[in-house]
Amino acid sequence: MPTEPALPDGRRAREVLAELCALRTADAPTRGGRTFAYVYDAGLDGLDELAAEAYTAFATVNGLDPTVFPSVARLENDVVGAVAALLGTPGAQGTFTSGGTESILLAVKTARDNARAERGITEPQLLLPSTAHAAFHKAASYLAVEPVVVPVDPRTFRADAGAMAAAITPRTVLAVASAPSYAHGVIDPVAEIAGAAAARGVLCHVDACIGGWILPHLRRAGREVPPFDLSVPGVTSLSVDLHKYAYADKGASVVLYRDAGLRRHQYFAHAGWPGYPVVNPTVQGTKSGGLLAQAWAVLRYVGEEGYTALAARVAEASDRLLAGLRASDGVRVLGEPAAGLVSFTVARAEGGAPDLGLLLHLADEMRALGWYLQPQLSFDGLPPNLHLTLTPATVGQVDALLADLATALEKARALEPVTVDPALTAFAAGLDPEALGPDEVAAVLAFAGLGEGAGLPDRMAPVLVLLDALPGALKERLLSEFIGSVFRI
Numbered sequence: 087m088p089t090e091p092a093l094p095d096g097r098r099a100r101e102v103l104a105e106l107c108a109l110r111t112a113d114a115p116t117r118g119g120r121t122f123a124y125v126y127d128a129g130l131d132g133l134d135e136l137a138a139e140a141y142t143a144f145a146t147v148n149g150l151d152p153t154v155f156p157s158v159a160r161l162e163n164d165v166v167g168a169v170a171a172l173l174g175t176p177g178a179q180g181t182f183t184s185g186g187t188e189s190i191l192l193a194v195k196t197a198r199d200n201a202r203a204e205r206g207i208t209e210p211q212l213l214l215p216s217t218a219h220a221a222f223h224k225a226a227s228y229l230a231v232e233p234v235v236v237p238v239d240p241r242t243f244r245a246d247a248g249a250m251a252a253a254i255t256p257r258t259v260l261a262v263a264s265a266p267s268y269a270h271g272v273i274d275p276v277a278e279i280a281g282a283a284a285a286r287g288v289l290c291h292v293d294a295c296i297g298g299w300i301l302p303h304l305r306r307a308g309r310e311v312p313p314f315d316l317s318v319p320g321v322t323s324l325s326v327d328l329h330k331y332a333y334a335d336k337g338a339s340v341v342l343y344r345d346a347g348l349r350r351h352q353y354f355a356h357a358g359w360p361g362y363p364v365v366n367p368t369v370q371g372t373k374s375g376g377l378l379a380q381a382w383a384v385l386r387y388v389g390e391e392g393y394t395a396l397a398a399r400v401a402e403a404s405d406r407l408l409a410g411l412r413a414s415d416g417v418r419v420l421g422e423p424a425a426g427l428v429s430f431t432v433a434r435a436e437g438g439a440p441d442l443g444l445l446l447h448l449a450d451e452m453r454a455l456g457w458y459l460q461p462q463l464s465f466d467g468l469p470p471n472l473h474l475t476l477t478p479a480t481v482g483q484v485d486a487l488l489a490d491l492a493t494a495l496e497k498a499r500a501l502e503p504v505t506v507d508p509a510l511t512a513f514a515a516g517l518d519p520e521a522l523g524p525d526e527v528a529a530v531l532a533f534a535g536l537g538e539g540a541g542l543p544d545r546m547a548p549v550l551v552l553l554d555a556l557p558g559a560l561k562e563r564l565l566s567e568f569i570g571s572v573f574r575i
């Protein structure tokens with residue numbers, strides 16, 4: 087029997103809350119427009135307070151059973167109805183989920199089960215451009231679907247529709263296009279991919295997790311946006327995250343299908359146990375009504391005109407940032423960013439090859455100046471880059487960002503280049519990640535500066551340069567081990 091209690095004695099609410107809030111001091115700021123990934127700040131007065139109050143009002147409601155909590159059905163029909171009105175066609179039906187990953191997981195399951203029922207496919211394949219979000223690979227792994235990855239155009243970073251069409255096989259259950267892709271913020275040729283899929287009787291999912299809400303509002307604001315939603319012939323499902331450019335709190339997304347016949351394959355019902363009859367539209371069973379309520383409230387609060395104005399602000403931030411980046415020596419913007427996402431790489435000299443070490447030094451220098459820009463490593467001939475997610479709150483920061491970027495770049499150029507010992511790269515290339523024991527993994531992590539209990543180093547450049555040089559499977563093993571050491575209990 088354990089002798090220590092699992093928890094200390096209960097304390098006053100005020101003290102508990104103070105301790106909780108103090109934990110955030112080391113976190114990147116989520117408001118104020120200096121964190122250019124992970125957070126979406128509308129910069130609107132009253133929005134956070136409204137979302138928090140709406141969450142609280144529904145926190146104890148269980149979304150598991152809308153017959154007991156009919157408010158949940160009303161809220162979900164309203165939210166999905168708004169998404170369908172913006173991005174659907176008559177007959178479209180959908181589901182509120184916890185995020186892009188869950189929406190994608192469900193869309194892949196739906197396609198797999200539909201293909202089994204309609205086409206007798208038992209060894210399904212999922213057709214992906216190489217820039218498709220990692221969530222599709224996760225879905226493929228969870229659902230025993232084989233991912234078939236087609237390289238994107240290395241110049242535009244857009245999916246190669248011709249190559250994707252050629253990669254369709256009798257086992258393909260779903261083809262995917264992004265609007266836009268996360269990595270480079272460019273919109274894939276949705277109509278071509280969907281058309282080729284439809285011609286072969288294959289479903290097509292548009293991952294509009296990041297663009298689904300902002301793109302139609304950018305169009306309303308006068309920007310040119312190509313068709314990408316369910317109105318495009320051949321598109322059969324679509325995902326859109328309300329916790330991105332609809333500015334709901336995290337845990338809010340919608341997956342939308344062409345019709346009820348398709349959505350039916352997403353649901354899980356079970357009557358073969360002695361408990362209550364189960365029917366779960368999503369991965370979750372019990373779920374708080376709070377996330378749905380806050381998303382509902384935020385949509386109502388901002389409204390159509392509000393979202394159009396917010397989209398225009400993001401576009402303004404993007405225009406100014408792109409102009410500044412394109413005028414900077416040695417900086418190259420990747421592709422033609424369509425919405426609020428911008429990626430760029432850097433070279434030692436104008437027109438030179440992307441320099442990973444310099445790029446990562448730049449990210450570290452920017453972090454030291456209080457900005458978070460997200461490093462993305464090289465992949466299959468695509469250059470490493472820094473990724474920025476622009477939000478309305480970043481508009482007022484663009485000039486300061488560009489000024490600091492110029493200073494940081496100068497400093498980064500003067501620093502000792504970070505490189506990896508080629509002998510280590512050669513050694514790593516020969517390792518079998520699955521055969522590595524805990525001691526060997528610990529040794530590699532320690533070498534990378536990520537030893538157990540060491541915490542994160544101040545500068546990530548040496549770690550990321552090493553990671554970039556490792557083979558994909560070893561990278562994945564080390565990432566899992568590293569995160570396992572972060573969540574160490």
Ligand SMILES: Cc1ncc(COP(=O)(O)O)c(C=O)c1O
Pocket residue numbers: 184185186187188190219221264266267268293294295296327
């Ligand atoms: C295009 C795209 N798809 C899917 C996702 C995954 O969404 P989430 O992180 O909400 O699970 C993201 C997240 O950034 C994304 O940008």
